[in-house]
Amino acid sequence: MNSHQIVYIVFGLALIIALVFDLGLLSKKGKVVTIKQALKQTLFWVLLALAFFVFLLFQEDKKFALEYLSAYIMEWSLSIDNIFIFILIFTSFKVKEKNYSRVLLIGILMAIFLRVIFITLGVELVERFHWILYIFGAFLIYTGIRMFKEDEEKEFDPHQNKVYKFLNKILPLSPTDGNGRFIIYENRKPVYTILFVVVAILASVDLVFALDSIPAVMGISQDRLVIYTSNIFAVLGLRSLFFLLRSAVNKFKYLQHGIATVLVVIGIKMLAEKWIDKWATKNEQVVYSLIIIIVCIGGAVLNSVLYNKRNKI
Numbered sequence: 001m002n003s004h005q006i007v008y009i010v011f012g013l014a015l016i017i018a019l020v021f022d023l024g025l026l027s028k029k030g031k032v033v034t035i036k037q038a039l040k041q042t043l044f045w046v047l048l049a050l051a052f053f054v055f056l057l058f059q060e061d062k063k064f065a066l067e068y069l070s071a072y073i074m075e076w077s078l079s080i081d082n083i084f085i086f087i088l089i090f091t092s093f094k095v096k097e098k099n100y101s102r103v104l105l106i107g108i109l110m111a112i113f114l115r116v117i118f119i120t121l122g123v124e125l126v127e128r129f130h131w132i133l134y135i136f137g138a139f140l141i142y143t144g145i146r147m148f149k150e151d152e153e154k155e156f157d158p159h160q161n162k163v164y165k166f167l168n169k170i171l172p173l174s175p176t177d178g179n180g181r182f183i184i185y186e187n188r189k190p191v192y193t194i195l196f197v198v199v200a201i202l203a204s205v206d207l208v209f210a211l212d213s214i215p216a217v218m219g220i221s222q223d224r225l226v227i228y229t230s231n232i233f234a235v236l237g238l239r240s241l242f243f244l245l246r247s248a249v250n251k252f253k254y255l256q257h258g259i260a261t262v263l264v265v266i267g268i269k270m271l272a273e274k275w276i277d278k279w280a281t282k283n284e285q286v287v288y289s290l291i292i293i294i295v296c297i298g299g300a301v302l303n304s305v306l307y308n309k310r311n312k313i
Helices: 003-026 035-059 062-092 097-128 132-149 162-170 194-218 224-236 238-245 255-271 273-279 282-311
Strands: 183-186 189-192
Touching: 003 035, 003 224, 035 062, 035 224, 035 238, 062 097, 062 194, 062 224, 062 238, 062 255, 062 282, 097 132, 097 194, 097 224, 097 238, 132 194, 132 255, 162 194, 194 224, 194 255, 224 238, 255 273, 255 282
Parallel strands: none
Antiparallel strands: 183 189
């Protein structure tokens, strides 16, 4: 059994235990999650991800562990930026607060399943055709520049979502929440409730988010283990983070700019890989990437807080 296999086993066991713990606290039907519970659960997922980082330091090496930490911070930051979209979806479809937890859980688990497929295909392509990284790099630069100019959250309309339109065409939909159910029966025929629609949209929207985040992680590391673990830890922590930040997420005014800067920098790094390798070792590049991510994201959050204080938001 090699080192990577041991890490996979530990990660799998940690994930199973964590999910059992998480499901016991947050996923009871009809339960409204309080800010206090959300804070505890968010800390739990963050500390678990950091504990995994410490484990990697001993099981693998410093470079590998720092790649994971950089990727996790990147994914976690993108998760915060995407929470506003989730809020728009719940508000637009008038989902009751007591149903938030279960809908988020199923949507996120579906998103993880789709991301694993997406990551596997992406890594396979990069391993066979290394030049695809240059396309990813150019895409990240384009995405970062676009994020500076546009407010994607304000432009998003859940009822204009392609998944919603598709489901509306092929399935009988009910405008109700089915009292917390995803499928109800009318005249002995299945009818899909608005909760079913929201779950499908959440999963599809997260997959769209992955078009930005997974190439960004590949700019940090092409190791499957790093990409899988950082993505899964960040996405699983998204549910509790949603409950914690849903009333304050619009106060992170400059977070999108910080993320955009990181995406552009990582994109440039991917395009200029051959030249960067001449003046910095791979270990040094990992450290530089981590510093840039922390400075950009941390600076954006701090600047947002200062802005809010000045304007008393």
